Amino acid sequence: MTTTTLAVLVPLLPFLGAAAGLLLGRTAPGFVRPLAVLPTLTALVLAAIVAVRQGGDASVTAATELTPTGSIPIELALYIDGFAALVAVVVGLVATCVQIYSTGYLREDPRYPSYAALVSLFTSAMFLVVYSGDLIVLLVGWEVMGICSYFLVGHYWETPEARAASIKAFLVTKLGDVPFLIGLFALATDAGSFRITTVLATVTHGGLDHPTLVALLLLAGVAGKSAQFPLHTWLPDAMAGPTPVSALIHAATMVAAGVYFVARLLPVFEASSAAMVTLAVMAAITMVGSGLAALAQDDIKRVLAYSTIGQLGYMTGALAVGDRGAAVFHLLSHGAFKALLFLAAGVIIHAAGTNSLAAMSRMSHLRDRVPDAYWTMTVALLALAAIPPFSGFFSKESVLGAAEHITAGHTEHAPGAAGWTVLVAGLLTALLTAAYATRLWLLTFHGRGAEAPDHGRQPLTMTVVLWVLAVPSLALGGLAYRTLPDWFDGNDLAPTLTTSVLGTGVALAGGLVTYAAWRHLAGLAARVPLGAVAAHPEGDAGLVEAEAIATHAPAYGDVASAPDPADPGRLLLGPLHRHAAVGFHLDAVYRALFVRPVQAGASLVRFLDREVVDTYVRGAGALPRWLGAAVRRAQTGNVQTYVSALLAGTVVLAVAALLVASGA
16 A cells, blocks of 8 residues: 555544444444454554654655635645654554553443544544644544543543533633634635645745734644643643543643644744744743642642643743754653553552542552552653653753753744743753652652552553553653654754753752652651541641541541641642642633623623513513404494494594695
8 A cells, every 4th residue: 555545544444443333332332342442553553654654754745625615725635744653653552552441441331332432533533633734624633632522521421520621621622722713714815725835835935924923823722722821721620531531632632732733833933933932931831830730739630630731831842942853752752651641540540549649648558559550650750750761851851952052042943032931941840840750659659557458450451551651651762862863854852961961950859859858747747646647728737636637527527538748749839839739720810700701791691681682572572462452352243333433434534634635
């Protein structure tokens, strides 16, 4: 088969698997799992073949006009460069691992057939985004992912949290998609085509009439889809969905789509210095804010969610300094270790029976219950913290190195201010990342108290996937920057000495300080009997005696769910902790600025509809009814009455005619 044919099959196979899974889910349930795994696995193999054939050389392009649409045609087009080929492989790898993992994780779920079909459709949509050479076709995949995320996040629709999270994710991403759609049309109008190659050629020749406006409109959609400030608030709440869905959304689809889109159309954004500075500021706020928030979360999945937001900030930061090679390099590296983190978290949650880090910190020997999750999550957390030689070190340092190159001054790709913004924020985020990664590891696997429950060994399909993803988390970074430079525009992805020393130094400092704080607080907690301490819900410090808790049960709540007094996040953040734990109240700001005014407007419209419009409608109906009643009273059936009325009318008309004639 030709490379073009293979590329067409990559998104098509998961789509057909989704359709077949939905049709056979009830009539032939035995085929559901094979239809979930095999098409996605085959798509992964084909994507790998396409990548090998593409080889980082000239782009693979093909197009056919979909339908005549006037001056700007819409085409079914492929555009596969080195970035697209590699990203497709990572999407296929993560999606396959998620499907295999889900066969064990959701083996008792009666809604598994629809779940598996939606995951396949989600994967197909992301493949379409990656391979598409036409912006409208890309938009189709972009929107299908949004619809799939709505259903997958709300998989457990019986719970109010899942319903609210799915609606929030849908509305926030659609809020960004409106200006995104306008930006696409404006871009196509200037270029005269939706073809990506034509758009890039137009930008090269300076053909964009309003580059800043177009870039900012597109950035709104990217911020919503990739959970960047200020449209990032949907992603932590999306943890209400099944853990494999979280792994898929956070590692390879949905949030990666926005970063990939900017990388694909980076010259459009480089045409405006204002857009690049805006992108840098957005990335800096996202990185630092999410790092602080992650350090204060108690839910293990919310820690990882804020971690994803921060790592996406690194990617957009690399794009803000004009280095899409570093951005996609970190996207690939992050896809492997973040999928591993979420899937390992799923194993831990299943074993512990809770998402709460505070509860896990009161369980001893949890790591002995889940040895596979313990070792693989340790690898993934080291990669996340960018500790050499793990993959996250090389990709994150390539971002910091790209920012360092721009700090010397304005280049053709980005202004110097963007470089300094990304570099400083990136170093601070490296410190915070190591801190919350260390905190998560300590609270999860080094608890003290009652023994963790023993639910037996996890299904083989779940544990094997963890070790498969551990391999790229350990080795991908070192191999990529040595063997794949041609795939990344020929950029040198090797970490520089300055950023390596600074980045690794601050990461080690963050980890060591967090460990020291944990040891200090654990020593304080050891002064009272195990299980007899809890932190006051209103304060940051203090060990509460068991008698006090028993006396004030309503105030302190269950000891097992109370904050851990040995939580280093409380000590490190101090007074910031309570603000960081709720995402710095951004949801409250949105409720005040948008939700409440919309609700008030809806209440006003309802009042006007019921009390004003309905009043006129009821009046319009009452008037004919009254007239009809009056006419009905006149219909007596008496002939003499009718003749008398007729004569009276005739006399009146005659008198009126005489008066008019005399007046004339």
